[in-house]
Amino acid sequence: MSQSQRYRIGYALHPKKIQNLIRNSLLTYTNQRGIDLVKIDLSKPLIQQGHFHCIIHKLHPLDWNSLRLNEYLAKHPHTVIVDRPDLVQQLHNRVSMLEPMTHTRISLENDTVGVPKQILVDNEAIDEEVDIALKFPVIAKPLFADGTTSSHELCLVLDREGLRTLSDNNNNNSISNTSPMVLQEFVNHGGVVFKVYVAGEHVKCVKRNSLPDIKEEEARTLKGVAKFSQISNLTVHHDKKRSNEISGEIIEKAEMPPEGLIKELGRGLREAMGLNMFNVDVIRDAEDCNRYLVIDINYFPGYAKLPCYEPFITDFLLDSVCNKAS
Numbered sequence: 001m002s003q004s005q006r007y008r009i010g011y012a013l014h015p016k017k018i019q020n021l022i023r024n025s026l027l028t029y030t031n032q033r034g035i036d037l038v039k040i041d042l043s044k045p046l047i048q049q050g051h052f053h054c055i056i057h058k059l060h061p062l063d064w065n066s067l068r069l070n071e072y073l074a075k076h077p078h079t080v081i082v083d084r085p086d087l088v089q090q091l092h093n094r095v096s097m098l099e100p101m102t103h104t105r106i107s108l109e110n111d112t113v114g115v116p117k118q119i120l121v122d123n124e125a126i127d128e129e130v131d132i133a134l135k136f137p138v139i140a141k142p143l144f145a146d147g148t149t150s151s152h153e154l155c156l157v158l159d160r161e162g163l164r165t166l167s168d169n170n171n172n173n174s175i176s177n178t179s180p181m182v183l184q185e186f187v188n189h190g191g192v193v194f195k196v197y198v199a200g201e202h203v204k205c206v207k208r209n210s211l212p213d214i215k216e217e218e219a220r221t222l223k224g225v226a227k228f229s230q231i232s233n234l235t236v237h238h239d240k241k242r243s244n245e246i247s248g249e250i251i252e253k254a255e256m257p258p259e260g261l262i263k264e265l266g267r268g269l270r271e272a273m274g275l276n277m278f279n280v281d282v283i284r285d286a287e288d289c290n291r292y293l294v295i296d297i298n299y300f301p302g303y304a305k306l307p308c309y310e311p312f313i314t315d316f317l318l319d320s321v322c323n324k325a326s
């Protein structure tokens with residue numbers, strides 16, 4: 001970059017995301033490195049908002065209507081759009097989000113990365129489908145991961161009876177009366193989820209709280225269904241201090257996945273999905289420490305939760321405007 005070159009980078013985000021991400025610390029850091037971060041007005045066409053070297057975004061499909069992206073691109077063909085909105089869509093569906101993993105072989109020495117068994121179900125014929133394909137316990141997840149609160153409402157289903165409760169519209173535990181869901185085999189993983197944050201070539205992994213293991217004995221005796229939501233964001237597990245201490249200790253003690261494997265996962269998924277800004281939730285099978293499983297991929301996650309997120313994001317933005325990111 002020449003001394004005087006500055007980059008105008010627009011962010012098209014909803015207010016909550018702006019509040020979480022665009023902190024003063026980020027603005028100071030980017031500003032010192034020649035980047036002016038500019039808020040995009042979601043109610044006006046982009047063409048009325050000046051020239052951007054790059055645009056980052058996390059929007060719902062309908063938000064794009066007023067922005068009129070194609071019209072803007074016809075006038076500013078060199079603006080880098082991170083990422084292509086049509087490609088982001090694959091992460092709004094819990095079947096298509098894991099598809100790239102089934103086509104991409106990711107391994108390093110003895111370690112492999114795969115996905116848990118999962119099936120897509122509608123309310124009919126649910127019993128037979130599960131019998132054939134899966135073993136209890138399973139996690140029921142709404143098919144559409146579209147950012148709504150209900151898209152994060154998951155259920156741990158312990159047995160066939162639990163599954164019936166789930167599909168019963170009159171029951172409080174039913175996931176949703178109308179939307180389809182996926183059933184994913186629950187895999188014991190020591191109560192820790194690894195969150196792999198990707199921003200172009202930059203990859204960082206952190207440990208978070210997860211569901212505790214279910215012992216074989218418990219798997220045989222426990223029954224029914226239990227609802228839960230966004231467990232990895234809970235630094236405080238329950239309101240009991242003791243259980244917080246235990247889960248904190250478990251997280252601290254958990255060994256990180258090998259750095260090379262994490263980098264390879266980030267690179268492989270970036271290439272397979274054609275996306276640059278996402279995170280991947282990975283668990284390690286408690287029965288086979290070389291077996292890693294991807295359980296969730298999120299577009300434009302909460303980068304500000306990473307330690308030193310300012311250089312992480314800024315380096316990526318500089319790569320993007322210098323056309324290093326695809």
Ligand SMILES: Nc1ncnc2c1ncn2[C@@H]1O[C@H](COP(=O)(O)OP(=O)(O)OP(=O)(O)O)[C@@H](O)[C@H]1O
Binds near residue numbers: 116141154281
């Ligand atoms: N197959 C599985 N086996 C074991 N635990 C799982 C499995 N799938 C999900 N979990 C647990 O449930 C949590 C939430 O699941 P998931 O990440 O799919 O939901 P989400 O609502 O999309 O999460 P996010 O807030 O990251 O978008 C995981 O972080 C993990 O603790």
Ligand SMILES: O=P(O)(O)O[C@H]1[C@H](OP(=O)(O)O)[C@@H](OP(=O)(O)O)[C@@H](O)[C@@H](O)[C@@H]1OP(=O)(O)O
Binds near residue numbers: 016146147232300302
């Ligand atoms: O809200 P945060 O900044 O914490 O980010 C979370 C983000 O919410 P937001 O984009 O609405 O803000 C979620 O997006 P939606 O699925 O709901 O679209 C999802 O990506 C989570 O995985 C992120 O948490 P993280 O995985 O980083 O812990």
Ligand SMILES: [Mg+2]
Binds near residue numbers: 296
């Ligand atoms: Mg998740």
Ligand SMILES: [Mg+2]
Binds near residue numbers: 145296297298
């Ligand atoms: Mg998710």
